[in-house]
Amino acid sequence: MSQTLSLGGYTVATFGDTEQLAFKTGVATIASTTVEDVTITSVAAGTTARRRHLLADSVTVAYVVATGDTSNSDNVATALNAITPAKLTTELKAAGLT
Numbered sequence: 001m002s003q004t005l006s007l008g009g010y011t012v013a014t015f016g017d018t019e020q021l022a023f024k025t026g027v028a029t030i031a032s033t034t035v036e037d038v039t040i041t042s043v044a045a046g047t048t049a050r051r052r053h054l055l056a057d058s059v060t061v062a063y064v065v066a067t068g069d070t071s072n073s074d075n076v077a078t079a080l081n082a083i084t085p086a087k088l089t090t091e092l093k094a095a096g097l098t
Contacts (some may be wrong), residue, residue, distance in 0.1 A: 001064065001067060001076055002061075002063065002064045002065075003080060004060055004062045004063075005061050006046055006061075007023075007058060007059055007060075009059045010057060011045065011059065012059055014062060015061070017045050018096070019097060021035070022097045023040065023063075024038040024063075025096070025098060026091040026094065026095035026097065027080075029091050029094070030080060030091050031076045032076075033076060037066040038064070039063060039065075040093045043062075045059060045060075046058045046059060060086070
């Protein structure tokens with residue numbers, strides 16, 4: 001299953017190996033899978049709109065979660081699609097992203 005996610009507060013240069021590992025850990029936790037099953041396919045520059053239309057640094061992370069079989073694929077898809085922004089933030093912070 002592949003998805004993309006925009007994260008504010010990072011640039012391509014600052015979203016390094018440590019941050020990518022934390023991201024993969026957070027996604028793996030949400031998907032109830034292992035870090036090894038999460039692959040980041042790209043990290044691209046982006047911008048996010050903030051209050052009063054100010055722009056902030058952000059990255060768009062494209063990633064794939066390997067699911068193995070069809071039943072697991074459905075479970076992973078359900079978990080990732082049902083995630084709320086608050087839950088995602090909590091899991092990513094718990095994994096080490098700020």
